[in-house]
Amino acid sequence: MNRENLIYLLKNISDTMTQNEDLLTQADAKFGDGDLGISMKKGFDAIYHIVSVSEEIDLGKIFLQCSAGFNEAAPSTLGTILSICMMGMAKKLNGLTDASLENMADALDAGLEMVSLRTKSSVGDRTIMDSLVPAVKALKNHVSEEKDAALTAAFKAAEKGMENTKFLPAKFGRMVYYGEQVLGHADGGAIAGMLIFKALSHHSD
Amino acid sequence: MKKIMNLPENFVAESLDGIIKAHSARLMSPDKEHRIILSKNPSPHRKVAVVTAGGSGHLPTFLGYVGDGMLDGCAVGNIFASPSAGKMYEMIKAVDRGGGVFCLFGNYSGDSLNFQMACDYAALDNINTIQMTVKDDVASAPAYLSDKRRGIAGLVYAYKIAGAAADDMLSLDEVASITDEALHNIKSIGAALTPCIVPEAGKATFTICDDEIEIGMGIHGEPGIETKNLMPADTLADTLLDNILKEMPLADGDEVSVMVNGLGATPPEELYILYRRIFDRLHHMNVSIYMPHIGEFATSMEMAGCSLTVFKLSEKLKKYLLYPANTPFYTSLNK
Numbered sequence: 001m002n003r004e005n006l007i008y009l010l011k012n013i014s015d016t017m018t019q020n021e022d023l024l025t026q027a028d029a030k031f032g033d034g035d036l037g038i039s040m041k042k043g044f045d046a047i048y049h050i051v052s053v054s055e056e057i058d059l060g061k062i063f064l065q066c067s068a069g070f071n072e073a074a075p076s077t078l079g080t081i082l083s084i085c086m087m088g089m090a091k092k093l094n095g096l097t098d099a100s101l102e103n104m105a106d107a108l109d110a111g112l113e114m115v116s117l118r119t120k121s122s123v124g125d126r127t128i129m130d131s132l133v134p135a136v137k138a139l140k141n142h143v144s145e146e147k148d149a150a151l152t153a154a155f156k157a158a159e160k161g162m163e164n165t166k167f168l169p170a171k172f173g174r175m176v177y178y179g180e181q182v183l184g185h186a187d188g189g190a191i192a193g194m195l196i197f198k199a200l201s202h203h204s205d
Numbered sequence: 206m207k208k209i210m211n212l213p214e215n216f217v218a219e220s221l222d223g224i225i226k227a228h229s230a231r232l233m234s235p236d237k238e239h240r241i242i243l244s245k246n247p248s249p250h251r252k253v254a255v256v257t258a259g260g261s262g263h264l265p266t267f268l269g270y271v272g273d274g275m276l277d278g279c280a281v282g283n284i285f286a287s288p289s290a291g292k293m294y295e296m297i298k299a300v301d302r303g304g305g306v307f308c309l310f311g312n313y314s315g316d317s318l319n320f321q322m323a324c325d326y327a328a329l330d331n332i333n334t335i336q337m338t339v340k341d342d343v344a345s346a347p348a349y350l351s352d353k354r355r356g357i358a359g360l361v362y363a364y365k366i367a368g369a370a371a372d373d374m375l376s377l378d379e380v381a382s383i384t385d386e387a388l389h390n391i392k393s394i395g396a397a398l399t400p401c402i403v404p405e406a407g408k409a410t411f412t413i414c415d416d417e418i419e420i421g422m423g424i425h426g427e428p429g430i431e432t433k434n435l436m437p438a439d440t441l442a443d444t445l446l447d448n449i450l451k452e453m454p455l456a457d458g459d460e461v462s463v464m465v466n467g468l469g470a471t472p473p474e475e476l477y478i479l480y481r482r483i484f485d486r487l488h489h490m491n492v493s494i495y496m497p498h499i500g501e502f503a504t505s506m507e508m509a510g511c512s513l514t515v516f517k518l519s520e521k522l523k524k525y526l527l528y529p530a531n532t533p534f535y536t537s538l539n540k
Contacts, residue, residue, distance in 0.1 A: 034406070035286075068291050071322065075282065075289035080318040083290065087322065118321055119314070173314065 002098045003057050009200060010051060014044040016199035017192075024195075027188035035076055036188045040195075043074030043082065060094030063087070063107075077173060078189050081115055081128060088114030101150060102143045108136045119172070123161070126168040126175070126182070131193030134161040148201070155194075155201035162186055162194040206402050208507075213404040217261045217283050224268070228533040231272060240288055241296045242268045243278045251371045252304030253380050254278070257364065258293050259316055260285045262403070263424060265534035266360060266503040267310075272532025275368035284403045284506075285425045287315030293323035297332060305333035305377035309367050309384065311356025312338035335381045339363045341393040341514065343452050344421025344430045355423055358466040358503040359391040361535075362516045362526070369528035387522055392449045395512035396441060397422035397429070397468065401505045420444060424468070424505040438475070442482035445513040453517060457491045462526055464498035464514040470507045473500060479511060496526055496540040 001009075017024070017040040025037035047066040056062050063086045071083035088111035093099060099107070112132055116122055123133045135158035142150035165187035175182055210216050221239035225232060233245045247254070258280035259267040268279040277300040282288035297306045308324065310316050317338060324334040340351060341359025366387040370380045397419045400409035411426045413419050418436065421429030436444070455461065465480045467473065476499050487494060495518065503512070518526065530537045 067322075068326075071319070072289045072291045075287055075315070075319065077287070077315045077318065080287070080290065080315060080322070084318065084322065087325070118318060 001059075001101075001104060003051065003059070003062060006059070006062065007048065007051050010044060010048040012202075013196055013199040014041070014048045016195050017041045017044050020191075020195055024188055024192060027186065027191050030182075030185060036078060036192065039074035039076045039079050040192050043070045043079050046070060046073035057097045058094070059096045059099055060090045060092075063090035063093055066090075078128060078192060081119060081189075084118050085111035085115050085132075088112070101139075101147050105136065105139045105143050108132075109140065112136055121172055124168060125171040126165050126187045126190070127172055128187075128189035128193040130165045130168070130187065131158040131161040131190040131197070134158065135193070135197045151197070151201040155197040158194040158197040162190040165190045206404075206407050208402070208404060210404060213407065216404040217281070220261070221281060224533075231533055235295065235299055236292070240281050240292050241278065241299070242271050242281060243296070243299060244271050244273070244276070246273070247277050247300070248273065248372055250374055251277070252302065252374055253371045253377045254300035254302060254304075254306045255364070255367045255371050255380070256280075256293075256296055256300055256306055256308055257310045257360075258282070258288050258296070258308075258320065259311055259313075260287060262401075262506050263503055265501065266358075269534030270361065270364045270532055272530070272535070274372060274528055274530030274537065275364045275532055275535065282315075284405070287313065287319050290319040290322035290326070293319055294326040297323060297327045297334060298330065301327075301332045305335070307367055307371070307377060307380050307384070308334055308336045309360075309363055310336075310338060311360055312340040312352075312354060313356070333377055335377055337381060337384060337388070339388060339391075341388070341391045342395070342421075342423065343392050343448055344394045345423060345427065348452060355427070357393050357395060357424055357514075358464055358512045359388075359393045359514045359516070361464065361498070361502045362391050362462065362514065363388060365528075365530060366522060366525045368530060369525035372528060373525070383521065383525065386519070387516070387525075390453070390517040390519075390522065391514060392453045393464075393512050393514040394421055394445050394448045395424070395429075395468065395510060396420050396445060397426075397505075397508055397510035398435075399470065399507075399509040400426055401469065401508035403506070418510075421448075422510070424503060424508075426505070426508075438478045439482045442479045442513070443486070445511075446483055446486055446515075449513065449515050453515065455487070455490060455492045455515075455517065459492045460518045460523060461487065461492055461494055462496050462498065462516040462518060463487070463494050464502060464512075464516070466498070466503055466512045466514065467501045468508040468510040468512065469501070469504035470509040471511055476500065476511060479513070483513065495523060496537070498540060502535075
């Protein structure tokens, strides 16, 4: 994956977030402030544009720009978490202009590790980690296969992880105050994580 | 919803514009949206800059404490939302005078995560930073989970001590150390009578019954520890004080400062009725009160209610509490 491929992928994610804005907004409005749809749309749209006009080809530096740009456009907690993830990815990708699937899986892994370290959250806490962590794990397990197959496996894992949040009480954020009322509803962050991999798997290049 | 405003989406921008226009002699903003508020005449003696950040909707918290004797800068977010790490980083760069930047803010996930990133960026520029969170709200989590506690009106005392320590020309580590000592001795608890409305939401996202009071409710409407029938002021004062004393016992001869803070829609008269009882209780225990703070220091839009903060003083903390401070929203002169 080089800069050109990344632009294409970010466009796909941005479009997917736009198409699903209402879904995200409704998931968030039940227990939060309802800004999830708009912030994901704004965040991915912003970094798509940043990378499109940037002349940088070092993927590490590109992800660092994305990290700052995403946070600026979507300074909600989930926006910040994705920003931290991109910063972790940036460190891993530094110096690369063309990353293999394995490089990307390792970078995503490093990004999530940074999120986990900073937010002290992990799978089972009813957050975006519930879809992203299994997705990246699946990606790593299928890294030797063809790219489309690996990304489809990752998407399936993300979807399953997102579904699982319906059975989890919240440990973070304002949702904590709603106790068992959240059960039966999927976590908005986990839905956003699933959508990222949906975009990557269905339109990957 | 009945509010004095134009378009809800311009609520924050227009209130910041008004603040900069009103206080341009003392405040300035390097960005055109005024999301970074800096003191125009920062103390020439300070080695360390003291900054904060947080969402809008709590004035005078947070930006109201930018000025002489308190903060060098504040990054401002939307209503009840953290500002971006980028804005915090720009602020840190703008205020650093070589001695490092002390980042002091309420314990909320968005603010913490963004400050962490901002400080990561600052480290790449060789700017030293220390981050410290205020978690004074005893109702927001039990004592054994005190790291989860939220920061409320106790922030103001923390800004006061950190600012005075910086004015005393202490180093970054020393400013952090004395502020940490202060934070261990600052405990608060709030009580809400009515909810508040975020302009863009247009209606309250939670309810409090007409005849009820929510003890321990947070400044964003986070549920409290118990819902009670409305009670006389003295009973409320006792309830709040007892919750604090349970955790921070006071003894004969102790010295404290006390803040009775209005949440936005409660008149000062009611705050003084509460203070009267707090004073009598502490006086009875032979605890003396320095610089009582009675008024609005940390609000939650148009929420009715109050918070009580008790700050237990040592000689050193008392010295810094009594240092002069003067901002567009705060003065030590009338306390």
